[in-house]
Amino acid sequence: MTKRDWLERRYRETPERPVRFSTVSDMPVEPLYAPDDVAPDALERIGTPGDYPYTRGVYPSMYRGRLWTMRQFAGFGSAEDTNARFHFLLGQGQTGLSTAFDMPTLMGYDADHPRARGEVGREGVAVSTLDDARALFDGIDLSKVSTSMTVNCTASVLLAMYLAVADEHGVPWDRLGGTIQNDMLKEFIAQKEWICPPVPSMRVVVDMIQFCAERVPRWHAVSISGYHIREAGSTAVQELAFTLADGLAYVQACVERGLAVDTFGPRLSFFFNLHNDFLEEIAKLRAARRMWATYMRERFGATDPRALMLRTHAQTAGVSLTAQQPLNNVVRVTVQALAGVLGGVQSLHTNSLDETLALPSEQAVMVALRTQQILAEESGVANIVDPLGGSWAVEVLTDRLERDARAYIDRIDELGGMIRAIELGYPQKEIAEAAWVYQQQIDRGEKTVVGVNRYQVPEDRPPELLRVPLEVEERQAERVRRVKRERNAATAREALARVREAATSGENLMPPLVAAVKAMVTLGEISDVYRDVFGQYRDPAWL
Amino acid sequence: MSIAVRPLRILVAKPGLDGHDRGVKIIARALRDAGFEVIYTGLHQTPEMIAEAAIQEDVDAIGLSILSGAHLTLFPAVLGELRARGGGDIPVFGGGIIPDDDRPTLRAAGVAEIFTPGASTHDIVAWVREHLGPRAS
Numbered sequence: 001m002t003k004r005d006w007l008e009r010r011y012r013e014t015p016e017r018p019v020r021f022s023t024v025s026d027m028p029v030e031p032l033y034a035p036d037d038v039a040p041d042a043l044e045r046i047g048t049p050g051d052y053p054y055t056r057g058v059y060p061s062m063y064r065g066r067l068w069t070m071r072q073f074a075g076f077g078s079a080e081d082t083n084a085r086f087h088f089l090l091g092q093g094q095t096g097l098s099t100a101f102d103m104p105t106l107m108g109y110d111a112d113h114p115r116a117r118g119e120v121g122r123e124g125v126a127v128s129t130l131d132d133a134r135a136l137f138d139g140i141d142l143s144k145v146s147t148s149m150t151v152n153c154t155a156s157v158l159l160a161m162y163l164a165v166a167d168e169h170g171v172p173w174d175r176l177g178g179t180i181q182n183d184m185l186k187e188f189i190a191q192k193e194w195i196c197p198p199v200p201s202m203r204v205v206v207d208m209i210q211f212c213a214e215r216v217p218r219w220h221a222v223s224i225s226g227y228h229i230r231e232a233g234s235t236a237v238q239e240l241a242f243t244l245a246d247g248l249a250y251v252q253a254c255v256e257r258g259l260a261v262d263t264f265g266p267r268l269s270f271f272f273n274l275h276n277d278f279l280e281e282i283a284k285l286r287a288a289r290r291m292w293a294t295y296m297r298e299r300f301g302a303t304d305p306r307a308l309m310l311r312t313h314a315q316t317a318g319v320s321l322t323a324q325q326p327l328n329n330v331v332r333v334t335v336q337a338l339a340g341v342l343g344g345v346q347s348l349h350t351n352s353l354d355e356t357l358a359l360p361s362e363q364a365v366m367v368a369l370r371t372q373q374i375l376a377e378e379s380g381v382a383n384i385v386d387p388l389g390g391s392w393a394v395e396v397l398t399d400r401l402e403r404d405a406r407a408y409i410d411r412i413d414e415l416g417g418m419i420r421a422i423e424l425g426y427p428q429k430e431i432a433e434a435a436w437v438y439q440q441q442i443d444r445g446e447k448t449v450v451g452v453n454r455y456q457v458p459e460d461r462p463p464e465l466l467r468v469p470l471e472v473e474e475r476q477a478e479r480v481r482r483v484k485r486e487r488n489a490a491t492a493r494e495a496l497a498r499v500r501e502a503a504t505s506g507e508n509l510m511p512p513l514v515a516a517v518k519a520m521v522t523l524g525e526i527s528d529v530y531r532d533v534f535g536q537y538r539d540p541a542w543l
Numbered sequence: 544m545s546i547a548v549r550p551l552r553i554l555v556a557k558p559g560l561d562g563h564d565r566g567v568k569i570i571a572r573a574l575r576d577a578g579f580e581v582i583y584t585g586l587h588q589t590p591e592m593i594a595e596a597a598i599q600e601d602v603d604a605i606g607l608s609i610l611s612g613a614h615l616t617l618f619p620a621v622l623g624e625l626r627a628r629g630g631g632d633i634p635v636f637g638g639g640i641i642p643d644d645d646r647p648t649l650r651a652a653g654v655a656e657i658f659t660p661g662a663s664t665h666d667i668v669a670w671v672r673e674h675l676g677p678r679a680s
Contacts, residue, residue, distance in 0.1 A: 103560035103611050118616025192562030233565045323660040356660045357642055432568050439569050443663045452661045541585030543571050
């Protein structure tokens with residue numbers, strides 16, 4: 001019986017629940033997928049694991065060769081507080097570090113700046129000077145651990161600090177492994193922490209990609225991120241499309257700088273969200289790999305397989321968690337993390353059950369990490385490479401996400417590329433519209449959020465929350481002032497002048513930045529130079 | 544003879560450095576769709592900038608959105624700047640990632656209402672309709 005016959009003769013006989021059958025992104029889905037749905041050339045486009053176009057995974061043995069990296073994002077309070085959390089996580093079997101910085105650090109203000117008031121150490125760790133960076137990585141072997149740093153408009157400063165700490169530990173830069181997020185395009189689109197406008201921001205990103213390709217060869221100088229795009233309210237298709245379009249814009253900018261795509265291409269990495277819709281998320285990750293490989297080969301002529309492979313970190317969707325009945329979040333995180341594993345990610349952060357209320361407590365972080373360990377070592381899903389490959393539903397959804405995301409990328413190309421699209425507010429407005437539609441569906445009860453618009457109960461006391469004391473702020477501010485008092489003022493002044501020269505002349509910013517942080521120039525002072533030379537970007541405040 | 548009633552004018556603002564504007568944009572749009580006049584400040588506003596805008600635009604209320612954990616500093620700072628400019632009677636409400644334990648402190652500081660994760664746009668619009676009115680001029 002063909003699918004059409006089955007639908008007409010058999011399916012129609014049985015009643016359907018009176019709901020709209022669609023993904024969390026509101027993409028309608030059919031009751032059944034069958035061999036008739038899969039295009040004749042499907043086998044070729046699906047391919048085999050470790051081979052172009054990498055639909056089934058970037059490595060032949062995937063998790064049979066090496067499990068994904070379990071990398072929990074952590075950062076709060078002072079550098080010492082976060083260093084203690086790092087040691088706790090490594091002691092619990094975590095295999096990589098991931099640093100969250102506070103808002104002032106992310107926006108280029110020192111802890112003693114008036115604009116930092118109330119925000120120091122609150123949403124991440126405060127790092128204003130090399131003194132803080134030293135304390136952050138104290139007792140950690142930088143030649144062994146891989147470190148991720150989630151920072152964007154001040155990424156160049158934090159990378160310089162990391163390199164300076166490595167010098168002090170006697171670790172050569174070519175042995176440093178890790179990732180710095182440094183994805184400014186998605187900042188303008190979604191996360192919205194910035195200093196200067198898109199064009200000079202892009203220049204700093206390319207400086208870092210070039211510098212790392214030459215001097216820090218195991219470092220990922222940019223992590224092209226869909227995570228924040230999704231958190232800001234995009235659909236799965238928009239997340240996929242805007243992330244890849246950002247990636248294409250970075251590659252284009254590097255090529256225009258004169259870099260060879262096979263040189264820097266292997267160091268580009270990605271970061272996707274894992275939302276509630278299980279099959280849609282698996283399809284998204286599979287489509288992302290296939291699309292990236294195809295674009296890199298066809299648009300940029302990449303030939304090195306490593307430049308064609310989309311390697312990605314993923315994090316479960318913070319936005320999907322609820323303050324109501326927070327224990328339910330453990331279940332959401334498990335389903336989302338499983339989608340990441342079945343989607344073939346290289347590293348994973350699982351959110352903590354208390355994240356809608358505050359930064360995660362130590363106990364909540366442990367449950368989140370244990371979730372990954374249970375998936376990896378008890379569930380059996382890591383034993384088979386791409387176990388859902390060939391599922392008609394998954395392959396059709398993969399094709400569908402690819403087709404719809406390509407249409408968005410074509411539109412962005414027509415507008416003149418991602419920077420121009422951002423200047424026009426195109427991705428920002430598309431996301432805001434999708435967020436609005438989703439919120440209305442929840443408010444009208446068309447989409448269920450368990451514990452929020454269905455199955456509510458009177459709430460008990462929330463779990464024990466992590467509190468960052470307000471004293472951290474004063475201590476950090478005093479620490480910055482002390483560093484400024486005790487440093488050699490003339491050396492610091494000269495080092496900062498060299499940063500200004502490089503910013504103005506167009507020479508690569510990284511060497512003078514490393515010298516400047518070693519001379520105890522602060523993150524805020526360097527950011528002020530950026531503000532002055534490159535100008536400040538302001539929120540267009542589109543509604 | 545009828546007296547023209549202008550719609551309630553609400554300033555919706557993002558104080559501090561936090562860039563999470565998904566919620567604030569949804570609230571602004573929901574209030575606008577409900578018939579209120581909405582002015583949105585955009586991101587990264589200082590308490591001074593928000594108070595200044597509120598006075599200049601002669602608003603009837605201010606809604607603040609904070610997801611960075613800085614609410615205990617920034618809500619009182621906005622209220623203080625309003626008082627310093629003679630706008631101490633402008634009601635301020637808000638929302639964000641705010642633990643329940645902090646509600647009493649914020650209410651005591653003069654914040655009219657706090658909405659936390661899970662609040663629907665219907666709840667917020669209904670609260671505004673019920674509790675806010677035009678300010679005496």
